[in-house]
Amino acid sequence: MFPFVSEVSSLLGRAGTAGLGKAVEVLDTLGSSMTNLNPSSGFTSGVTTKGNKISILAFEVANTVVKGSNLMQSLSKDNIKHLKGVVLPSEGVQNLISRDMDELQKIAAADKREELKVFSGEVVRFGNRCKDPQWHNLDRYFEKLGSEITPQRQLKEDAETVMQQLMTLVLNTAELYHELHALDRFEQDYRRKLQEEDNSSTTQRGDSLAILRAELKSQRKHVRSLKKKSLWSQILEEVMEKLVDVVHFLHMEIHEAFGNADTEKPVKGSQNNHKKLGSAGLALHYANIITQIDLLVSRSSSVPSNTRDTLYQGLPPGVKSAFRSKLQSFQLKEEQHTIAEIKAEMEKTLRWLVPIATNTTKAHHGFGWVGEWANTGSVMNRKPAGQTDLLRIETLHHADKHGTESYILELVVWLHHLVNQTRVGNCGIRSPVKSPLCSPNQKAIQLCMNKTNCSSPILTVEDQEMLRYVSKRKLTPGISKSQEFDTSRTRFSKHNRLSKSSNHSPTSVLNYKSIAD
Incomplete structure (x- = not known):
């Protein structure tokens, strides 16, 4: 899935601190130990089995909750209105993906379904780790949701309340994540100081050791308090009930947002999937090329040759092969354009192409792990009202490969003439x-x-x-x-x-x- 919120298989593994080594080992085993499959589909009735606390799994669960929260936020009425009224009719989307609005809505709906599939897949994995067998094999239950498309007002209200509760736990879990690392540093400092005391005959250092001991005790107390307020101390089965409600709600919400566009697969996208930059693994590469062109245009008189060299070396084979013939057909017109006129012509394309490239780079370099949430504040409030995570359709993922290369070729030809005209302005001398x-x-x-x-x-x-x-x-x-x-x-x-x-x-x-x- 396109990483609007990147999947992190081991959040604590990123930290690399010695005191949390055991946590890394625990997280590395996730997904490898699955409970036996329950032959029944859906939920079972009977006595509820008392589950275990989420404990070290809290950071994984927090990451999943944020994915669900982001998806829910993107399906709000304001965001869907923005998608249909601003994003889909935008020049970049129309030029690179499709001018057929029905086709674009089908693509957007399919993207949301794929996000939901990733989110629900993680919920299934957590369910299989529950002691209570009624939460096992939830994938069979989720498959049946396809036949239920009648919106339920009560479900919407319940899901929004549940998500608010979960996000409160997530924020405390984010704080716990950092305080655990702080605790690890306190413990290391205390052990180091204790070793110095043992190797020294001076008794005056006892005061500093006592201070460290007090700080360590205070930090341990703070961590214990955060564990009680975070996902760490929650029962997995109880959280699972909330997550299943969210999955059910998101299924309904996607259908309500896109209507008939949600029931059909994008025809063009499925038939020409091999011609799309995302499926070909070229989206980020083409975004980098576009960004380099924009840089060269803005600094056409003072760009090192190795920067220009990097651009040309990275051009797609199709663009390189077409460059010569395109350049020859342009040659007679070169003296008719000034530097300002050439830049103005390039700007007509760059003004809508560069934002798409920038979005592509942001989306590929995005994170989603719990440490980032703590640094940026509340996930629910970190963006201005009405804004959500980047949509896949706002990037080069669905862009037509041939069409994108045509725009790049045109820009490269113009760039060639821009450099030549700049050289003329330098008395006919090319800057060394x-x-x-x-x-x-x-x-x-x-x-x-x-x-x-x-x-x-x-x-x-x-x-x-x-x-x-x-x-x-x-x-x-x-x-x-x-x-x-x-x-x-x-x-x-x-x-x-x-x-x-x-x-x-x-x-x-x-x-x-x-x-x-």
């Missing part, structure tokens, strides 16, 4: 910082140095000093002009904020023309 392979000849350098109007602000102070140095220096026999120029460039690299790689060989730099040739 941009491309060491394209060394200016001595005559061009001398002409530029003698003309007062050639002191273009596009050239940095370091570039101008470099040009003066090369124009006065005699060439070394046996090496090419480009190598000679690159040798001189190293004299200024320490003072040039754009030169960040001392081992960047000029023969490895890929300039724009090399791709066309």
Whole structure:
């Protein structure tokens, strides 16, 4: 599933502290020990078995509760209205995914169903760990929910109340997570101080040891208090009852939000799944390419050659193969456009494409583990009203591969001409910082140095000093002009904020023309 809230199989395992090693071992066994399957479907009647406290499993349960809370929030009336009225009709979604609103609603509904599937799957796993067999094999019960699509007002009110209760427990669990680490540090400090006392004959240090002992005692008391107020001390069976109610409610809510779009699978998405960036595992890569293009446009006069080289090396094969022919068809028009005009043309696409790329990067780098919740405050209140987690349809996940590459190709061609026009503004000289392979000849350098109007602000102070140095220096026999120029460039690299790689060989730099040739 696309990680709007990333799954974390072992929250305590991230901490890596010595005092919680046992907790890591416990969490690593999750999912490996399953109870025997109950042949009955649904719930069973009879005497309820007294369950055990959730204990160390609290952090896993908290992570699942947050997933359910985020999904519930995304299905609110305001968020569904925003989805249908703002997100789906947006230029990025329409250009990259589909212009068919019915198709887009089916895709959005399918995404919510997949989120629910992940959430309910974790609830099933927790149910199988219960002592009471009525919570075993809940997947069979959840499968029957497909035939129940009649909204129940009471269920909605109950589910919202239950989620508020669970989120209160989650916030206390988040605090417990950090206080356990603090307790571990207190214990380490106390043991270290105790060892120093044993190895020392000085009696004056007893006061500091007493202070540490008091702090440790206070921290242990605080942790015990938090355990009582968090999921740690809850009975797993009691929490399971609440989670099952939430699953049932979310099933109804998705159908109510999307109606008929929820009953049918997206036709285009299912048939052309191999052409979508998400299913091909390319969404994040293409997002990085778009971000690099945007950076080069904003800094077209002062971008290191290795940054441009990285962009071209990472271009999709289809874009690389089409670049040459596209460039030739554009060549005659190049002198007709100024730098401002080229940037304006690129901005027409970048203004809606860059936000989609940014969303893709955020979604892939998102977390969901309990430590983050404590750092950002209440999950329910950490965002302004009406906002929710990023939707998958707001990213490149569902974007058409061929269509996205077409936009990238167009931008790369425009970028080529932007750099050429920038070079014209530099008296026809390509900045050595941009491309060491394209060394200016001595005559061009001398002409530029003698003309007062050639002191273009596009050239940095370091570039101008470099040009003066090369124009006065005699060439070394046996090496090419480009190598000679690159040798001189190293004299200024320490003072040039754009030169960040001392081992960047000029023969490895890929300039724009090399791709066309």
